[in-house]
Amino acid sequence: MIAWTPDLAVGIEEIDAQHQELFRRAERFVSSLGQTSRQEVGILLSYLRLYCVTHFGAEESWMREVEYPGYAQHKAEHDGFVASLMALSDEHEKRGGPGLQATRVSTFVERWLQDHVTSTDVAFARFVLSRSE
Template identity: 75%
Template sequence: MLKWTPALAVGIEEIDEQHQELFRRAERFVASLETADRQEIGILLSYLRMYCVTHFGAEEAWMRDVRYDGYAAHKAEHDRFVKDVLRLSDEHERRGGPGLEAMKVGSYLSRWLREHVTSTDTAFARFLLSQSA
């Protein structure tokens, strides 16, 4: 469900490598919801969140450097995703709460990552590739 495949490649090695890592972290996090204790889930969620911020920051810096017209919309998608992950963290940490539902969280992460990579990130990659042609 959260496996990165070559079909998700945008054609820029640095971005593709980061996406592969992002998918690995998301997959590990979702798998932990079924088997890990609450503390380990929190650690993996934090690990995912930190990598998102790192990866998104790198992409956004690159967009600013090349004066990408789609920067504002692309950054807004990143910001919404980070906000959603922070909401998941809050939900997870709520004392006495039900915890996170693996299927629901996995479905959301898979859908968002695939849609973002295949549309928004691919558009940015096309722009970058056209600049170097």
């Protein structure tokens, strides 16, 4: 199960709230695999991807604003995840294809979100918080 917990808080209310929504959407998508129609899975994947683009855009704008030195690497991680979601969409929409493998996809999404938030996003948050002290 993909769930945001207080342990994932980065200490910036706006980002933590967005992460909570991101984890909710990821959980809805992953839970749909093998449980709902292919159409519903596709809708939830698009719903997740759209929020990723929105959230990542907000973070990246903030990074540019504060001249965050880790911007390029952070953005590359965002871009890679969105590209992976696009590849999942392509795989899912392939006519006659097997669809998405629930275990593989859920493991990937959960690991990526956990790793990104606990390392990359925490580093950005620390930078922002250190500048406001």
